[in-house]
Amino acid sequence: MVIPGIDTGRPGGGSGAPRGERAAGTPGGGRGPAKLNPADKKQLKQHPVSLRRIAALFAPHKGTIAVVVLLISASSVVNLAQPFLVRGVIDNALPQQDIRLLAVLTASMVAVAAVTAVIGVVQTWLATKMGQRVMHTLRVNLFTHLQAQSLGFFTRTRGGEVQSRLTHDISGMQSVVTTTATGVASNLTTAVATAVAMVALSPGLSLISLVVLPPAIWLSRRVAKIRREVTDERQRELAALHTQVEEGLSVSGVRLAKTLGTGPRDAERFRNRSEKLVGLELRSQLAGRWRMATMQMVFAAIPAVIYLAAGFPATSGGMTIGTLVAFTGLQGAIFRPVMGLLNIGVQWVTALAFFSRIFEYLDLVPGIRPAAKPVRLDPATVRGEVRFEGVRFAYDDGAEVLHGIDLTLPAGTSTAVVGSTGSGKSTLASLLPRLNDATAGTVLIDGVDVREIAPGDLARIVGVVSQETYLIHASVRENLLLADPDATDEQLWSALAAARMADTVGALPEGLDTLVGARGHRFSGGEQQRLAIARTILRNPPVLVLDEATSALDNTTEAQVQAALERLAAGRTTLTIAHRLSTVENADQVVVLDAGRIVERGAPAELRAGDGPYARLAAHSAGLEDAAPAGGALQPGH
Known part of the structure; x- marks a missing residue:
């Protein structure tokens, strides 16, 4: 899937100030003309925006929009009374020494200023509230929609680009709504009313x-x-x-x-x-x-x-002196709104470009779609039988990675998948938790296609421990509670003990409240893996996917993590992507993949005794182990 219009080199594409700052304040603000950004024109050409679609965002706020426009018009008209009041003071009240008239006129000047100030506050509150509500809706919809995208989308797209659209572009859009739109309305009414008043005066x-x-x-x-x-x-x-x-x-x-x-x-x-x-x-x-x-x-x-x-x-x-002073004031007041109106074209393109970038992501078709009428499975009653029937998988470029995979994982058994680099092992494992969907064929759990299972149920049924452990920048407790928000401290410590991390966490001054640091850097690689295992233990899934969970670890740390994994896998249907062949000797069955096809399967001892691909991999692995220094990582099973 190619995403058009992504230009990560422009300002706002992950670093720097939000793009909305170019347009904010320009209408009537005296900050000079906005400059049309070529990237905005390019964006609109690649992904045009329907005005009807923009209008639909503001349809629930039609009443607020009408009130804001009325307030802007009223403020512009009321404020024009000031020059006429000044003329009355200079031409009538002061020369005639009419104290009563002078008091009325000066009090009216203060009243006009107060009224326009109050109108301005109310108008700003209404416009900002409306803009924030629209922005909130777009922000939530975009975040939810992006969560539904496949992993392939995120591997092709820079993280800064996604963040920019979710934060900078939506914030810029809100600025356009509350500042530019109200500024244009204010400038227009002010310029027209001022021009009429000038003609009336002279x-x-x-x-x-x-x-x-x-x-x-x-x-x-x-x-x-x-x-x-x-x-x-x-x-x-x-x-x-x-x-x-x-x-x-x-x-x-x-x-x-x-x-x-x-x-x-x-x-x-x-x-x-x-x-x-x-x-x-x-x-x-x-x-x-x-x-x-x-x-x-x-x-x-x-x-x-x-x-x-x-x-x-x-x-x-x-002309009287009062008229001259009043006219001069109006002449100075018309300059700024006219300058603002001259920028309408640029502001319009900028506004549409913001909406274009947001709608472009909202229009992405999710690679993984939930079923319209999902089948509800209770994780507590799932037996855990997994079947791959005629499974094929091809990436977006059309290259097929898996070719007609037929494989059964009996409930409660462990299956290890081995093979050379690029044989399709991790791709096969990704189909079970629906990180990817099979191009053809079906993946079933207890006879139900995983594509028909409700996403929340599938996440509770299938647990994943991968090589790339991800811990959020929070406490140990918060990281564990991601798996089960209602877990008690006793359950947390029990999970840590099962993952062989209880002693390590217990020795820390703050215990469960210890911050793990950015991406878990407070802990070693092996400790991060065991925290991830503890998190999966809390989830208690009946089906488990171990995707090369120990491939980046040294021998000693791997042994500790492997022991925790074996305790986790006990009694569960387990699909293991093997890193070292020595870690799969206790598997119930071993499957050997080659170029996306199953070329051999059977019990580890049985395959090792034969003269097939597994026996050759085992011999190769033994040779590497003899040659490698202590603690060196062997990778025959990638």
């Missing part, structure tokens, strides 16, 4: 404003564009710096630097990037200062031109 000066505004807007946008380019370059360098910090100062990164001796090189690279940021920050600040200077000149030039025009009889039209 049609002549309004025409002059049409001549003044375009060059002022052009100059401001030009300077802001220069700063935007510098800021974008700074963001890219800052994202690279953050990536180096994230990778270089993690447990694995520090270990790699120390073992390869790359510390000085990494420090020099960090120093160079930091030095470059100094220059970019300086350029950005200077560009920002130039932009502020330009804005100051613009705001100084506009009233100057108005005052000049008001001084000539041909253009003043007998």
Whole structure:
């Protein structure tokens, strides 16, 4: 499955600031024009967005949207009363020494400010709440949908890309909803209402404003564009710096630097990037200062031109001082909303790009789909007979890995699968817990196709212990409770004892509350494996898959883990992907895979005594054991 439109090199693709920061605050905020990102246009071309689909997200909030639009319009209209109140104060109340009129007008000015402030608070609360609810729905739906994807999706996709879509893109979308959308509505109503008020005050000066505004807007946008380019370059360098910090100062990164001796090189690279940021920050600040200077000149030039025009009889039209002051205030107020409206096109593309990236993942077809009407199996009553009938499996590229596998695992017995690297052992094991689904044929537990079993029941029926142990960055207790949230401390200690980890955990000062560290690095590899075994013991599954669970361990640690695994496997139907042939001697049956086909099966002693593939693997393994140093890892069964 190829996922179009994934561009992990863009800002927001796992490091750096969220993409929404480019658009946030632009409408009417005076921060200059937004710049269209080519990645946004490319995203929309590869994955177009239906406006009807976006509208469906906001359909439950139609009432809130209507109220927000009314509040924005009301705020813009009410706020326009200020210039007329100022005109009344200057032209009437002060010259006539009318104290009562002066009190009414000044009180009205305060009331208008208070009303618009309250309206602004209510509008922000409603818009933010609506945006957060939409974002919450999308975030939960996307997380749930991604959980349903097969392992193949995650092996092909960078983890940072998934995190970026789930956090940065959805947050950017929320910013578009609450800031850009309300900003456009506010700018539009403010610009229209202000223009009407200007014409009502002085049609002549309004025409002059049409001549003044375009060059002022052009100059401001030009300077802001220069700063935007510098800021974008700074963001890219800052994202690279953050990536180096994230990778270089993690447990694995520090270990790699120390073992390869790359510390000085990494420090020099960090120093160079930091030095470059100094220059970019300086350029950005200077560009920002130039932009502020330009804005100051613009705001100084506009009233100057108005005052000049008001001084000539041909253009003043007998204008009063109050009218002039009121008109100048309106002239300054129309500049920002007009600037914001000029960015609507870019904001629209940016908004659609956010939705496109989110919908692109929501449109992914899960490789593993739950049954429409699942069969419910009680793990407590499952016997555990497993059958593979005519099983074939091919990856997305079409290469078939398994070819017509017929295999039965009687309930309560142990089956070991051995074979050379690439023979399909791990792929076969992945079909039982539905990490992958068979391309053809069926995998059955007690006669029920695993694809028909409810996912929750299957997870309780089939337990998996793999080579790649994963412990969350939490306490030992929290890691164990993942298997059984209701387990008591007594049950936790019992599981640890069965996994031969009770003494190790008990010797720690904080016991069960000891943090395991990032990816379990607080413990050794063997201890991590035994914690995983204890977690599986708590789950108490009737069917067990051991996928090369000891392949990365030394001989001594492997012996300890193997003993824990044997205790775990007792009485369960067990499918073991063998690492060393010595670990499968107690299996009830051994299956030898070669190029995705079963080429031999039988009891270990019986196969060893013959002259087949297993006997040759055993001879090869014995030769490697004789040649390997103590504690060396042998890998005939990969």
